[in-house]
Amino acid sequence: MFAVHLLAFYFSKLKEDQIKKVDRFLYHMRLSDETLRDIMARFQAEMQRGLGRDTNPTASVKMLPTFVRAIPDGSENGEFLSLDLGGSKFRVLKVQVSEEGKQKVQMESQFYPTPNEIICGNGTELFEYVADCLADFMKTKGLTHKKFPLGLTFSFPCRQTKLEDGVLISWTKKFKARGVQDTDVVSCLTKAMKNHKDVDVDILALVNDTVGTMMTCAYDDPYCEVGVIIGTGTNACYMENMSNIDLVEGDEGRMCISTEWGAFGDDGALEDIRTEFDRDLDLGSLNPGKQLFEKMISGLYLGELVRLVLVKMTKAGLLFGGKKSSSLHTKGRIETRHVAAMEKYKEGLANTREILTDLGLEPSEADCIAVQHVCTIVSFRSANLCAAALAAVLTRLRENKKLARLRTTVGVDGTVYKIHPQYPKRLHKVVRRLVPNCDVRFLLSESGSTKGAAMVTAVASRVQAQRKQVDRVLALFRLSREQLVGVRDQMRAELEYGLRRDTHLRATVKMLPSYVCGMPDGTERGNFLALDLGGTNFRVLLVKIRSGRRSVRMYNKIFAIPLEIMQGTGEELFDHIVQCISDFLDYMGLKGAPLPLGFTFSFPCRQTGIDKATLIEWTKGFKATDCEGEDMVDMLREAIKRRNEFDLDIVSVVNDTVGTMMTCAYEDPNCEIGLIAGTGSNMCYMEEMRNIEVVEGDEGKMCINTEWGGFGDNGCIDDIRTQYDKEVDEGSLNPGKQRYEKMTSGMYLGEIVRQILIDLTRQGLLFRGQISERLRTRGIFETKFLSQIESDRLALLQVRRILQQLGLDSTCEDSIVVKEVCGAVSRRAAQLCGAGMAAIVEKRRQDQGLEHLKITVGVDGTLYKLHPHFSWILQETVKELAPKCDVTFMLSEDGSGKGAALITAVAKRLQQEQKEN
Numbered sequence: 001m002f003a004v005h006l007l008a009f010y011f012s013k014l015k016e017d018q019i020k021k022v023d024r025f026l027y028h029m030r031l032s033d034e035t036l037r038d039i040m041a042r043f044q045a046e047m048q049r050g051l052g053r054d055t056n057p058t059a060s061v062k063m064l065p066t067f068v069r070a071i072p073d074g075s076e077n078g079e080f081l082s083l084d085l086g087g088s089k090f091r092v093l094k095v096q097v098s099e100e101g102k103q104k105v106q107m108e109s110q111f112y113p114t115p116n117e118i119i120c121g122n123g124t125e126l127f128e129y130v131a132d133c134l135a136d137f138m139k140t141k142g143l144t145h146k147k148f149p150l151g152l153t154f155s156f157p158c159r160q161t162k163l164e165d166g167v168l169i170s171w172t173k174k175f176k177a178r179g180v181q182d183t184d185v186v187s188c189l190t191k192a193m194k195n196h197k198d199v200d201v202d203i204l205a206l207v208n209d210t211v212g213t214m215m216t217c218a219y220d221d222p223y224c225e226v227g228v229i230i231g232t233g234t235n236a237c238y239m240e241n242m243s244n245i246d247l248v249e250g251d252e253g254r255m256c257i258s259t260e261w262g263a264f265g266d267d268g269a270l271e272d273i274r275t276e277f278d279r280d281l282d283l284g285s286l287n288p289g290k291q292l293f294e295k296m297i298s299g300l301y302l303g304e305l306v307r308l309v310l311v312k313m314t315k316a317g318l319l320f321g322g323k324k325s326s327s328l329h330t331k332g333r334i335e336t337r338h339v340a341a342m343e344k345y346k347e348g349l350a351n352t353r354e355i356l357t358d359l360g361l362e363p364s365e366a367d368c369i370a371v372q373h374v375c376t377i378v379s380f381r382s383a384n385l386c387a388a389a390l391a392a393v394l395t396r397l398r399e400n401k402k403l404a405r406l407r408t409t410v411g412v413d414g415t416v417y418k419i420h421p422q423y424p425k426r427l428h429k430v431v432r433r434l435v436p437n438c439d440v441r442f443l444l445s446e447s448g449s450t451k452g453a454a455m456v457t458a459v460a461s462r463v464q465a466q467r468k469q470v471d472r473v474l475a476l477f478r479l480s481r482e483q484l485v486g487v488r489d490q491m492r493a494e495l496e497y498g499l500r501r502d503t504h505l506r507a508t509v510k511m512l513p514s515y516v517c518g519m520p521d522g523t524e525r526g527n528f529l530a531l532d533l534g535g536t537n538f539r540v541l542l543v544k545i546r547s548g549r550r551s552v553r554m555y556n557k558i559f560a561i562p563l564e565i566m567q568g569t570g571e572e573l574f575d576h577i578v579q580c581i582s583d584f585l586d587y588m589g590l591k592g593a594p595l596p597l598g599f600t601f602s603f604p605c606r607q608t609g610i611d612k613a614t615l616i617e618w619t620k621g622f623k624a625t626d627c628e629g630e631d632m633v634d635m636l637r638e639a640i641k642r643r644n645e646f647d648l649d650i651v652s653v654v655n656d657t658v659g660t661m662m663t664c665a666y667e668d669p670n671c672e673i674g675l676i677a678g679t680g681s682n683m684c685y686m687e688e689m690r691n692i693e694v695v696e697g698d699e700g701k702m703c704i705n706t707e708w709g710g711f712g713d714n715g716c717i718d719d720i721r722t723q724y725d726k727e728v729d730e731g732s733l734n735p736g737k738q739r740y741e742k743m744t745s746g747m748y749l750g751e752i753v754r755q756i757l758i759d760l761t762r763q764g765l766l767f768r769g770q771i772s773e774r775l776r777t778r779g780i781f782e783t784k785f786l787s788q789i790e791s792d793r794l795a796l797l798q799v800r801r802i803l804q805q806l807g808l809d810s811t812c813e814d815s816i817v818v819k820e821v822c823g824a825v826s827r828r829a830a831q832l833c834g835a836g837m838a839a840i841v842e843k844r845r846q847d848q849g850l851e852h853l854k855i856t857v858g859v860d861g862t863l864y865k866l867h868p869h870f871s872w873i874l875q876e877t878v879k880e881l882a883p884k885c886d887v888t889f890m891l892s893e894d895g896s897g898k899g900a901a902l903i904t905a906v907a908k909r910l911q912q913e914q915k916e917n
């Protein structure tokens with residue numbers, strides 16, 4: 001009994017002495033909590049530096065965006081392949097994910113060796129080898145029948161710009177293949193796969209092993225938002241707020257950041273805690289000066305650190321009686337698995353003896369105890385350092401969420417964590433001590449990171465499928481050259497049809513004679529009133545024309561026409577107009593002067609003279625009753641009479657296209673075409689009298705208001721109309737009418753966009769599948785919003801803000817899609833308008849028998865003026881489809897009121913001349 005006690009005493013004394021000895025020797029490797037807190041603070045600062053745009057280039061902790069935005073939501077589905085390269089083992093997997101009520105994942109995998117000559121050889125050969133293994137796997141598993149989406153777990157620092165690419169920043173750990181650094185590893189693998197014609201994969205995701213691990217764990221525990229690897233190398237990833245990631249556009253939601261914390265200290269930030277052993281180890285490594293934090297922590301280095309310590313202690317005579325062995329002096333002879341074995345709770349001491357003996361040493365009991373303690377100190381330091389960095393990440397997460405207490409899960413993988421008997425416990429304990437305000441669950445990733453990589457791939461493949469759906473919709477709006485030529489030729493045919501007497505009344509492009517025959521010659525003068533009704537604004541103007549100097553002065557006032565008046569009775573509408581005129585005359589002090597008036601009335605009217613205009617039908621947003629079939633001049637006259645306050649001499653009624661042409665022709669006599677691309681869409685031009693069969697006389701020219709908005713009302717362009725165009729048409733005030741206008745003008749483009757967005761939302765491709773009340777509201781996308789959204793200078797964030805203004809709560813992805821939709825719709829509009837214009841200029845060229853026509857088009861309208869791309873696309877299209885015409889577009893700065901006044905002046909002069917005759 002006594003002997004037993006004595007032995008125990010002897011042993012514990014021996015142990016105490018050895019431990020003290022080692023503790024003294026490795027004093028520098030033992031880190032106090034205070035030091036750990038200090039390291040934690042340093043790492044927090046490093047993360048911040050890595051995330052900042054300006055500080056990232058020089059930061060040693062790279063904080064790499066991974067483009068993984070969401071953790072799996074359980075709706076993932078399908079079969080995926082997955083590669084796992086960069087850890088201690090290289091694996092190929094097939095993962096089958098199915099919903100089946102509860103989530104279910106089935107995996108089949110195969111390990112392949114990674115010989116040193118491959119991972120440190122030529123880069124091309126490395127990827128060929130990987131491709132060979134993948135092909136072998138696919139063949140043996142019978143997977144050659146179809147194309148598989150593939151996720152690549154690649155456990156090295158890569159700079160990504162999207163999920164499916166990644167440029168290797170530098171090799172770490174055991175890899176050092178030549179010619180891969182600074183190249184895109186996905187392309188490298190894709191290229192290598194070309195050697196295998198019989199297998200087909202689509203690499204959809206490149207993920208770091210930390211990310212894969214986090215995802216694997218998140219599939220089982222939705223709280224998991226951190227992934228840590230303590231294996232051959234070490235690293236961590238976590239979900240960061242997008243608003244904190246300068247290097248990626250957008251601030252919506254979160255994105256996973258691979259910290260690459262292994263490089264912490266590469267800038268010297270950890271010199272005070274690095275020891276001589278760390279420095280020696282680094283010098284003998286494949287990447288000296290790099291991954292200094294990793295070299296104090298991870299499995300590739302722990303055994304070597306222990307070995308270096310033992311060599312030094314032996315030299316100092318503190319171990320093995322100072323006797324060395326050649327094995328102990330051989331690099332790499334002690335591995336992490338040895339360290340783990342030596343630290344085993346019960347067998348540890350026996351294991352130590354065995355391992356040391358294998359190294360050709362003759363250890364005493366005391367030596368074994370000392371060596372075991374060396375292992376403990378080295379691996380404990382590893383756990384401590386890891387804990388400090390992880391505590392920094394957790395603190396960041398907690399602060400990002402503005403929580404006093406964070407509940408979270410950390411997914412962990414890696415051989416050190418898995419095989420070292422004490423490691424997990426120590427790590428957990430220190431982390432909990434360093435961040436007492438975080439409730440952390442550590443979850444071991446049982447199935448490696450590949451399952452997670454497959455999840456990422458599954459999400460990516462869903463996104464890709466969605467993208468395809470969006471593209472399919474947008475493709476409907478992309479017109480080929482043939483289609484545009486078709487539109488041009490069809491328009492040409494319809495123009496001719498409208499001009500002919502026998503077909504005129506049935507024509508959809510009405511070709512209305514305007515009775516405007518001459519251009520102003522500069523001798524016009526006087527004061528005129530003008531009304532401008534039918535565009536975005538209703539205006540009353542006073543136009544003062546001075547002859548000789550060709551100077552025109554204008555005074556105008558904009559009045560609102562309430563919706564209930566636009567769509568009330570005709571009498572109410574004209575009473576309102578007269579009320580506005582009265583206000584204007586009062587305002588200008590002109591009551592009592594019976595001024596000549598020119599009326600720009602922007603709707604289709606059948607005219608029998610310059611002052612006689614029967615409204616055929618309302619278009620755009622007007623629908624006042626008892627007007628169609630009536631003479632607009634009469635209705636205005638009667639309203640003036642009803643008011644009985646002032647008199648006016650209504651001399652002319654003109655369409656806005658005609659007014660616009662005149663306004664521009666006053667400056668440029670070559671202007672013989674007027675175009676409106678605004679609320680509505682229309683065009684007028686000077687036609688030879690001999691071609692206008694419905695008007696007597698063959699001499700000279702007359703302006704024809706084409707009313708091309710009605711083009712297609714006979715179904716001739718139905719092949720290019722989409723379901724969205726049809727929906728817009730059905731919801732409009734004039735279903736079946738103005739089909740071309742409804743594809744080309746401001747009042748409808750926004751509506752088309754809205755219909756597409758509703759459809760995409762219904763398909764779950766936008767706005768999280770939620771169709772909001774706002775989106776159901778007709779007319780929310782006014783031309784000005786379309787123009788703003790499509791402005792190139794606008795960052796995505798601003799697009800989102802505009803959408804928010806419109807009451808649409810969008811993510812960044814949503815904003816991209818909305819912008820694309822707007823672009824597709826407005827581009828088609830400009831092209832269609834261009835095709836129509838090409839028809840008319842070609843006609844004019846041929847009618848005049850010219851080889852080459854030079855002509856000016858006067859243009860007005862908010863779409864043309866405000867939209868960033870409409871005008872140039874229109875012009876390009878005209879150039880393309882009417883190459884023999886040199887068409888100049890002249891923007892009408894003064895609106896069509898000026899033109900109306902000029903026409904009135906000319907008419908007045910002619911009236912005068914007639915009277916005098």
Ligand code: BG6
Nearest residue numbers: 087088209231232414415448449
């Ligand atoms: C595996 C993962 O389980 O762990 C790999 O599937 C990862 O992706 C590896 O790289 C890390 O541990 P080790 O010890 O193999 O480097």
Ligand code: BG6
Nearest residue numbers: 535536656678679861862895896
């Ligand atoms: C104005 C003209 O400048 O443009 C109007 O004066 C015309 O006559 C209008 O109707 C067309 O553009 P919008 O975009 O206002 O319909």
Ligand code: GLC
Nearest residue numbers: 155156157172229233235262
């Ligand atoms: C190295 C790699 C890193 C990886 C880690 C764990 O640190 O640089 O990308 O995550 O090892 O395998």
Ligand code: GLC
Nearest residue numbers: 602603604619676680682709
């Ligand atoms: C509508 C009208 C037309 C007008 C055009 C532009 O198409 O019918 O007369 O010119 O809009 O305002």
